[in-house]
Amino acid sequence: MRLFKKDSLQIITFQSYGTDSHLYIRGRALEDEEIDLEEASWFSLLINSYKRLESDEIKHATLKVKLPDGTFIKTKTDAHGYFKIEAKLKNLSTYVNEAGWLSVILSYDETKIKRTIVNQNAFPAQILIPSNIAQFGVISDIDDTILHTGVVSTLKWQLFYNTFFKSAKKRQAIEGAATFYHLLQKGVSGENANPIFYVSHSPWNLYRYLELFLKQNHFPKGPILLRSFKTIFKRKTRGEQSQKQKEIINLLNTY
Numbered sequence: 001m002r003l004f005k006k007d008s009l010q011i012i013t014f015q016s017y018g019t020d021s022h023l024y025i026r027g028r029a030l031e032d033e034e035i036d037l038e039e040a041s042w043f044s045l046l047i048n049s050y051k052r053l054e055s056d057e058i059k060h061a062t063l064k065v066k067l068p069d070g071t072f073i074k075t076k077t078d079a080h081g082y083f084k085i086e087a088k089l090k091n092l093s094t095y096v097n098e099a100g101w102l103s104v105i106l107s108y109d110e111t112k113i114k115r116t117i118v119n120q121n122a123f124p125a126q127i128l129i130p131s132n133i134a135q136f137g138v139i140s141d142i143d144d145t146i147l148h149t150g151v152v153s154t155l156k157w158q159l160f161y162n163t164f165f166k167s168a169k170k171r172q173a174i175e176g177a178a179t180f181y182h183l184l185q186k187g188v189s190g191e192n193a194n195p196i197f198y199v200s201h202s203p204w205n206l207y208r209y210l211e212l213f214l215k216q217n218h219f220p221k222g223p224i225l226l227r228s229f230k231t232i233f234k235r236k237t238r239g240e241q242s243q244k245q246k247e248i249i250n251l252l253n254t255y
Contacts, residue, residue, distance in 0.1 A: 007031035008116040013125035025085040029058035057081025062109035068095035142200040173217040196222035
């Protein structure tokens with residue numbers, strides 16, 4: 001019986017980016033709703049969509065980030081369970097793999113947690129540190145740039161249907177986009193390892209869904225930058241930048 005049993009805790013880490021001396025990590029601490037991205041029936045898809053949007057965040061929790069050299073950085077989640085870490089460090093590129101990804105481990109500070117934590121309280125995160133031989137970076141939108149959304153359909157009904165009643169595996173990619181992006185990533189020499197960054201107005205709740213879409217359709221792996229669901233219906237003040245624009249500016253400042 002799980003009627004009154006609290007769900008276990010998890011940390012969703014978002015693929016992010018950095019430099020040899022700049023670490024930038026984002027993610028969210030949540031209850032584990034056991035969302036199965038492989039489910040295909042319309043009812044299961046609807047339930048999973050509800051779980052994604054009605055996520056139970058772990059607010060003001062202390063988290064630890066273990067770096068490859070064995071040192072730790074601590075951070076706290078906000079009132080919506082999100083966390084963002086920016087740190088000035090040294091020689092991060094020493095620890096990247098052949099594809100330029102730096103691996104770290106996130107965990108809850110167990111001294112303050114009285115709940116069950118999945119994955120033995122170890123949640124991997126990856127940060128892209130572009131190679132010195134990269135010639136340029138690509139910042140790409142997602143909706144109707146690499147993924148058909150139906151945003152221009154009457155009353156946006158196709159957008160609603162695609163989001164809530166189609167699995168990530170069945171979403172349609174723009175024809176030829178994945179091949180084109182791999183060519184951009186490889187560059188003129190074929191070995192440039194140019195970084196690809198994906199940005200969207202979609203909420204972070206759809207992160208794992210979009211991550212699976214990119215993988216299933218063989219797009220180059222890259223950081224995925226979204227926005228908080230709570231800001232979707234928030235009216236911006238005059239002159240205020242959208243979150244997507246802020247993420248793009250942060251990328252330009254970083255590199």
